[in-house]
Amino acid sequence: MAEHEPVTSPDQHKPGHPRAARAGAVVVALLLLSLIFENREGHVSEIWLVGGAALLLLALVGDWVLRRHGLR
Template structure:
């Protein structure tokens, strides 16, 4: 049935919803930070939780800045 399908370029197929991905990343970062109030004793877990949450937020902020400046599609 290749004759009935429209011809499209590979760059026209955009994966997922950008806004949903951003919201998911921010919610995940908030959940990671909420996990700081746990029953762990060491500080290694705190460092990992804060570091991963900060990394997620930096990625989201970087994506927003790059898209706003037109450097990313």
């Protein structure tokens, strides 16, 4: 069965569309931030929500900087 599969290099197996992944990360970050306004008593979950959204946005900024300088 393996003899019928074409030989390809690892860079030809890139997953998904990068633009869709970046848009999805922005949407998820906004959804995380929108959960802050849910009715709850403690503030620990708010810290995690803001931290997760900040981490996603930091990754997007890092990706933008690397793409701008051609260092994908």
